[in-house]
Every structure is written in structure tokens, then in C-alpha cells.
Amino acid sequence: MNRYENSAVSNAGDIAKRRFLGQLRRGHGIPGRKYGVIYRSVLMENLQYVANMALGFFGYFVFIYIFIKLWEYMYRTPEELIAGYSKEQMIWYVMMTEMMWFGSNASAVGWQVKTDIRGGNIAYLMNKPYHYTLYILAKYTGEWSIRLPMYAGLAVVIGTVMVGAIPGFRLITVPAMALCIMFGLTINAVFKICIGLLSFWIEDATPFQWLYDKLILVVGTIFPIEIFPGALQPFFKLTPIYTVCYGPAKLIVDFQPAKCVEILAAQAVYLAAGCGLMFFVYRKGVKKLYVNGG
């Protein structure tokens, strides 16, 4: 009897243990697993549209070509430095920031949030067993995971052929740069979601997206911060521009370990603050939501 009882207990323990291990293997109980599933499904979906994405290369090439010609004109001699950047570094800087811009297609994030709120789809999405903002973030990450490497490859080819290698570039620094780029894109998406969430109060937040995008473009994308008057530089370093585009691109053209740590620390602070703001705005926004049925 005892033997059978012991055996039964032992079997139940084994089953529970096996079930637990199975769940662990499948990822059950792991926080954020559902966002991983969303990410994977978007990634697989986007793999079907690689050819369409490649057609967008033309726009990137045009932009880069214009900037190569512009900086070739601006630099009188090959040795000249502007704001501490050589011609090659300046062009590579623009190529890298534009790669992040084109490769992430962050405008889709703001557009999706605005469309969901304006069209009423939010009422359906907010009842799902996930947080709406994190769902958008997971989707966006799945999209750029395909686009960005494609644009990175194109940037390397264009840069190597038309400009030459980045002076002093070391392959070993690539993981740190990749981490900075990843954080930069996520911070940008968080802020764009925050702006998109303004659609809860105003019908269309797109005009705010334009201004945010244009400031990021003019201040951090087409120029490094050092090119601006000295009095403005400390102010720019406190804005998202420093963490979204300037920081990652600066590391690519001129990697310094101390700078890398500084940028990663600033990104961590911005990401935490940005996420806090995003959850707060969302919580306030859904209270404003009116569902008209249909």
C-alpha cells in the first residue's frame, strides 16, 4: 500500500516536474513571452515583403548621394576638419543616422497609434491580454529587425564604394554600437507612441509627429551636435536627439569606450523615463475614450 502510495506521489511529482519543465521550454510563465510571440509573428510576416522593402533603397540612395555631394563641396581640402569631423566621418555620420531613419520606418509607429485611436480599433485592442503600447513596441521591433540589417548592408556598400572605410573603425566595437542603435530606435519609438497617444485628446496628432521628426532630422540626423553653436550643445545633449541618433552614429564614426558608457547610461535613463511617460499618457488617455459601438 505504502509502496503504491509512494509510487503515486512519485509519479505525480514527476508529471508536475515534467509539466513545469515543458512550460519553461515553451516559455510559459516567462514575463513578456506574449510580446516575444508578437515580435516573432511580425518578423515572419515582414520576411514576405523583403522585395518591397528593397524598392525603398532608391530613396535612401538619393538622400545619401545628395549629402555626399554637399559635403564634398563644403570641405575645401581633404584634410580639413569641420566641428572636429573629417569629410569621411561627416558623410558616414549622415549615412548611419539615415540608415536608422530609413531602416526603422518609425513614422509607422505614430501612424498606427493615431489610426487605432481615430478609427476606434483601440477599443478592440485594449481588451486583449497585453498592454497596447508594448504590443505596438513589439510589432515595431519586429518590423525594423528585418529592415535595419538590409539598410545597414546597403549603407556599408555605398559608404565603402563612394566614401571609403570609416577611419579607425574596429570590428570588435560592433556589438556595443548595435546595442546603442537598438536602444536608440526603441527610445524613438517610445516617444513617437507618446505623441501618437495625444490622439486621445486631439483627433490627429500627426502635426506633432512632423515637428518631432523634423527636429530629430535637422539637429541630430543631418548634422552632429558639435556643428551647432557651443551655447546650444549642452541643451541638445539633454534632448532625446542625443540618445536617439547622435549617440549611436557618433560611436560608429568615432568609438570611445567612455563615450559608449555615457551614451548607454543616458539611453537607460531616457528609456525608463520615456516608458513611464508612455504608460502614464496611455492610462490617462483611455479614460477619455468614448466607444460609440458599431
Place this chain on the structure above:
Amino acid sequence: MLTAVKNQTRVCLLSLKYNIMREMVNKVTFLMNIIFMMLNNACILIQWFILFRLREEIGGYTMREIMMLWGLTAASFGLSHILFARVFSLPELIVSGKLDSYLVQPKNVLLGVLTSATAVSAIGDFLYGVALLLFCGLAVGGFLLALLLIVTGTVILTAFALLFGSLAFWFVRVEILGNQMVMGIVSFATYPDGIFQGISRFLLYFIIPVGMAVYHPVHILAEFDAGRLFTVLGYACLLSTAAVAVFYRGLRRYSSSSLMEARM
């Protein structure tokens, strides 16, 4: 003939009026779109202030010519998107077979399609462009000439988009390339032609119509040249004729998706 033109013009203007009225349902959003687009465009001037701190002239342009360049580009792009915004989404209509509702109307098909949408933010682009040209210190005659050049720029941009959009009658996925080409024109049109040399300069003047839409007009405004003006006018007529011909040629290949749709 004159009555037909008059009637068609009246229909186009009514279409524009109703497009704008539809967008004005929410007045705050309507005004914000216009004002913020003007601010958005104004931000890019920062770039030029920075660049002119480094060099006194860029590609033969001073700040005044840059303002003319931006003024003409923004106003032409804006007017094109106010009057003929649908041309920029024409491939989508063709590929999804949504031209039916235009084909059954007793008016010109092409004009019916082109004037069926208006981009509100483009009003901001247009106003910004005109304001920038006013700030350039042009005389009255020069300003009137600038208005004529805005019209030629609008015709060239619209015709180019129509030409590329009509390719959707033959090829799929052409809308992505068409959008890229139009945005390529706008990107090139906001930088001085003096920085481009050799083959790229040839392409910008003879293949991609940036030279005809914007660069020649800027040179005409800076220093009047009748020969250049007639070249621009002739090119605008030629390109629009070619674009219309390609559209109607392609329309013969159009097949409906039998989608029930009503135009309101």
C-alpha cells in the same frame, strides 16, 4: 468646345471645394495641419543657417537663392497636392481596380481622378512657399513671374507622378518606385544644383525633371532669361502631353475588380 472646358473647370473647382469642406469637418485638426506644416518646413531653415556659417555661398547659391529654391519647391509641391493629390496614389487605384466610379461619370476621366482628393497639409506647404518668396524681396513683376513658375513646377511634378503612376497599368509594385521617384525629386529640389556635377547634373536636368521644375525657375528669378522661361514652359507642355497619352493608353488595359463603390 468652350462650354465643355468651362463645365469641366467648374466640376474640378467643385470637387476641390468639397474635398476641402470634407477635411474642414474638424476645424482644429484642419488648422493644425496647415500651421504645423508651415512650422515643419520652417525648421529646415536651421540647416541652411548652419551651412552658411561654414561657407558664404553653397553651389553658387546665397541664402536668398536658397529661399527661392525652397519657396518654389514647397509651393509647387503644395499646389500639386492641393489640386491633384490623387495622382500620388493613382497606382493603388489602378492595381485594386477602383477606377470604375470615375469611368462611369460623364466628365473627363483623368481630371475626375486627379481632383478627387486634397491633402490638407499641402495648403501649409503652399502658403509657406509663397511666404518665403515674398521674403526674397522680389519686385511685383518678379513675384508674378514666381507665381507662373509655381504653376509650371506644379504641372511638371504632377505630370511626372502621372507618368510613373500610369505604369501601374502594366507593372505591379510600381507605386513604391513611383513614390520614391517623386520624393527623390523633392529631395534634389531642396539643394542647390551647383553641388552636382557631371552625369548627375545631366540626369537632374534631362531625365529627372528637377532642373525644369525648380533649378531653371530659380535662375530665371535671380536673373531673367526668356530662353530659359520658354524651355520650362515647353517642357511642362511636353511632359504633361506625354503623361496624359500614357494614362489613356494604359486605361485600355484597365480591368475592373467589380468592387461596388460610391463617390460621395
